[in-house]
Amino acid sequence: MTSNALSDALSNVHAATPLIHCITNFVAMNSTANALLAIGASPAMLHAVEEVAEFTALADALSINIGTPSSTFAEGMVSAAHTAARTATPWVFDPVAVGATTFRQTLSERLLAFTPTVIRGNASEIMTLAGLTGRGRGVDSTASADEAMDAAIALAGRQHCIVAMTGEHDIVTDGRKHLRLYGGHALMPRITTLGCALSATVAAFIAANDDHLSATAAALACFAVTGEQAGRDAAGPGSFQVALLDALYQLTPASLAGAARLEVLA
């Protein structure tokens, strides 16, 4: 994968303004919508079982995040994922804190049956989904990305999907080809729902690009590069958030290609 693949992927998002249907948690709804608008996509946040199937069929991609689940939301998520599978709409699954409760594990199993295009999580979430023992407590991961790499590859192979595992370094794999991304900033774990916004951004990239592996890597590279930029002058998480949205908005395909640090592992 060349840096051209990353810049092309961002150009295609800019050109397509893909409509992204997001069913996400309450904490992340506003920041996710703003991240999508900043990168050039068109967000739509709706979740009710009364309307999601109708809407998913219109959308260019779907992003489902189980951060604040409930029985009613679960029905909307299943209906949307089912519609995505039926209409061949690409979709991203973000299994927030799946290791924390039985309710999340059961819901995740129902959703995995609808074959997500990409699973985006931290190391402990990916390890839990892969059937390994996650050691995270709650939403933050305590396993290193390297330790969890085997889990990511196994999960991608079993689910026939792409796994994007984010942490200090990011890993993207389809089970056969593996990429590692560097970048970001130490302040990023101190800001809520950046990972959720990233999952929806992956949805925008797979909506606008046919090569889903490089599209996923490009979405992660956008956050790694703009996170690095935002961290340069930020005095803390408040100014970091402002700078990150500005940087996502200003990011050009050329600057993405120039600043991304991507390593092809296999």
Add this chain to the structure above:
Amino acid sequence: MTSNALSDALSNVHAATPLIHCITNFVAMNSTANALLAIGASPAMLHAVEEVAEFTALADALSINIGTPSSTFAEGMVSAAHTAARTATPWVFDPVAVGATTFRQTLSERLLAFTPTVIRGNASEIMTLAGLTGRGRGVDSTASADEAMDAAIALAGRQHCIVAMTGEHDIVTDGRKHLRLYGGHALMPRITTLGCALSATVAAFIAANDDHLSATAAALACFAVTGEQAGRDAAGPGSFQVALLDALYQLTPASLAGAARLEVLA
């Protein structure tokens, strides 16, 4: 309408600190509450059918936005709108993405029966409500404000209400008298829920002013003027949002009257 009418309308909001009951979507709740506080109103966000009727009766105005509807929220909205009609409390209806799903259309029809004081939407939402073919997909409008002007006038006449249709230019009409407002900034569509916050701001203005047409125009003028100001130095949507809240807070009646660009069409 003179620029004095606009400055008086803002002075009255500052003097009254009107209590605004908002039933809005999950994405917009925080930004809407902050916009109301910045402009000098007192927001209250609550939606449960168990309590909304009791609360709407206490409020100075009500704002209903269907951005993330569900069956339970729908019951709260209907109860609140019914209370507003019964107690002659002015209220604003924001029909987010009404063209996108049948569920939203049915809910909107139920709410319109309680005679909103103002309907605030983009061109495709107004056209859908007017029974014309909306061409928007999702929450963003693709019809121009000029094309949709006839729909706005027809809707206002049929519903006996004020229609505020926002876009590159804004239109305010009660079906007989029509106003056009200029201002804002190209970054505004790149920030989520500004329109939702504007609808609640209209509620604050009609709560504090008897002339609802000029009050609605004044609320729109506040966003047009402060949007223009915020855009001057913003590096992107992050810094724009910060600057907009600061500008709404700093806005004086005199600076509103001096900067607003309002054209009386009929």
Add this chain to the structure above:
Amino acid sequence: MTSNALSDALSNVHAATPLIHCITNFVAMNSTANALLAIGASPAMLHAVEEVAEFTALADALSINIGTPSSTFAEGMVSAAHTAARTATPWVFDPVAVGATTFRQTLSERLLAFTPTVIRGNASEIMTLAGLTGRGRGVDSTASADEAMDAAIALAGRQHCIVAMTGEHDIVTDGRKHLRLYGGHALMPRITTLGCALSATVAAFIAANDDHLSATAAALACFAVTGEQAGRDAAGPGSFQVALLDALYQLTPASLAGAARLEVLA
């Protein structure tokens, strides 16, 4: 209580990174999670009755805020509070606008039965809980902190808990020992959900410290000190919010001890 007690309390939060289970209102979820991350705690926002008991048992403290209640949320709150009582997990109760509707009063009575460790509210909320006549309308208090002091002491005595009553000055009392805190900034009431974020911050402090009275005072002192700092250069509520998060993140135990203004009343 010495200023050492405040700096020790913050050091303990930094060292423990306590996991705080928050069931809060939709308006406050994002800002509360960000405040907890900035101060060094680990937030988890989840509410469904299907999973809260399992999660509360894992958490270091619980924070319940009834700002946007519903029947389904109420069941989650009761289940979480019950678990906290059963597992001796410290918890904070934030009775937002309890005087406004019967639904909130009934829910508050159910929750008080599970003996919160701390109740954090404004004067009219505390007065309502104490059985006195609250004169607030909605979420903003119109009674002065001094007038409500008797109510706070009575409530603390009756509930065998700590009461933290915030306003122009803050009062912390366990019914016998009373503290008054000075600081903050006039812009703080113009920003939504700062009080909600403070309640969750109190939860972080009582999770990491055994002396709950000084821990509560320390949490309030963090907001009083950083609020004062953030107000110094803020042009309005937008820049204030950014500066407050940055200041919470940068706050050191030494700077807290140096800047806090705490008066022991009895």
